[in-house]
Amino acid sequence: MLLKMLLSEQGSIYLHIDYKIGHYVKIVMDEIFGAENFRNDITRIKCNPKNFARKGYGNIKDLILFYSKSECPIWNEPKMPYTQEDKTKLFPKTDKNGKRYTTIPLHAPGETQNGNTSQAFKGILPPKGRHWRTDVATLELWDKQGLIEWSENGNPRKKIYLDEQEGKRVQDIWEMKDPQYPLYPTEKNADLLNLIIKTSSNADSYVLDCFCGSGTTLKSAQLLGRFWIGIDQSEQAIKVSAKKLDSITSDIFTPKPTYELIRCEIENTTTNIAFVARQADMLP
Ligand SMILES: C[S@@+](CC[C@H](N)C(=O)[O-])C[C@H]1O[C@@H](n2cnc3c(N)ncnc32)[C@H](O)[C@@H]1O
Structure with a gap:
């Protein structure tokens, strides 16, 4: 509840939790942040398979509950690079210049x-119950540019080139x-925090990790x-x-972090003490 109060209207919260407790926490999170602000239950593969003798399937995952404030x-939008297999599967065709592409309906x-978008293009009307994805003038232009393939x-189908894509959806x-x-x-894993921070914050945003452990989030945020x-x-x-x-x-893009450490005594909690590391050049 406190984190919801602290979060900006454009902010997000990622709650990383063990599979044994995660489903109960989801109910609490729905109540506090609103089920309508629930965005994902991310399955995180955390380790290689282990051969424990326990009767049950091996556990290699935990979960991350992702909510927004509003x-x-x-x-x-994050993108992942295509693997070689993706490239051949998703872009199976090659044009006369050797460039990989696929086609999508128009x-x-x-x-x-x-x-x-309902008028005739080269004498063809869109099929019944459908419309062109764009206006006919743009279709004419694409055709002139060789971006339309005729079966x-x-x-007509639109050509989509591999080298013009940023990558695949995460x-x-x-x-x-x-x-x-x-x-x-x-x-x-630092890549995990880099992905979360890049996707859900901007360069001037504030990132809070109130269970920061070894400071992986803090290092990613600084970098x-x-x-x-x-x-x-x-x-x-x-x-x-x-x-x-x-x-x-430090280099020209990343200054060496300067920060202050604060020891807080907290009354009436089981914790009693919290240590806070705070970047020094933040606003009060
Ligand atoms: C799972 S670890 C965080 C790991 C961290 N993300 C990293 O990369 O190292 C959880 C941390 O929460 C801290 N913690 C647990 N209960 C807390 C509380 N009530 N207040 C502050 N910290 C707490 C623990 O000391 C522990 O370091």
């Missing part, structure tokens, strides 16, 4: 009345295993030019976080 969170569901029975299963020789028992705050009840965690932050070597 319906318009910061969203910088029409979409729904009829438009009197619009310029043997005279159907899905909700992430294989991002934790470091094999961690600095801290629960240290997370990505965000402001950051880390909190942990463990003095050891803050020591490891400080070490990780101090290991950043």
Whole structure:
């Protein structure tokens, strides 16, 4: 509830949790953030399969619950590079210059009345119950540019070239295993935090990790030019976080982090103490 109060209207919260407790936490999160602000339950492949003797299937995943504060969170669409297999499967054709491409239909569901997406293109009307994806003038232009492929029975399709794509859409299963020789028992994969921070924040955003452990989030936030705050009840965690932050070597894009450490005594909680690491050049 406190994190919801602190979160900006454009902010998001990612709650990374074990599979044994995650479903109960989802119900609490729905109640606090609203089921309508639930965006994903991300399955994170955390390790290689292990051969424990336990009666049950091996556990190689945990989950990340992703909620936004409102319906318009910061969203910088992430893309993943295509694998060689994706390239041949998704872009099976090759043009005369050796460039890989695929084709997609030029029409979409729904009829438009009197619009310029329902008119004839090269004497062909869109199929019944459908309209052209764009106006006829643009279709003419694409055809002139060689971007339309005509099938043997005279159907036009748009060519989509592999080298013009930024990559593929990121899905909700992430294989991002934790470091094999961690600095801290629960240290997370830095790529995981980089993805989350890049996608759901901007360069001037504030990133808060209130269970920061070894400071993986803080380091990613620093390297990505965000402001950051880390909190942990463990003095050891803050020591490891400080070490990780101090290991950043500065260059023209990333200054060496300067930060302050604050020890807070908290009354009436089971924790009693929290250590806060806070980037020094943040606003008050
Ligand atoms: C799973 S670890 C975080 C790991 C971290 N993401 C990393 O990459 O190292 C959770 C952390 O939460 C801290 N913690 C647990 N309960 C807390 C509380 N009530 N207040 C502050 N920190 C707490 C623990 O000390 C632990 O370091």
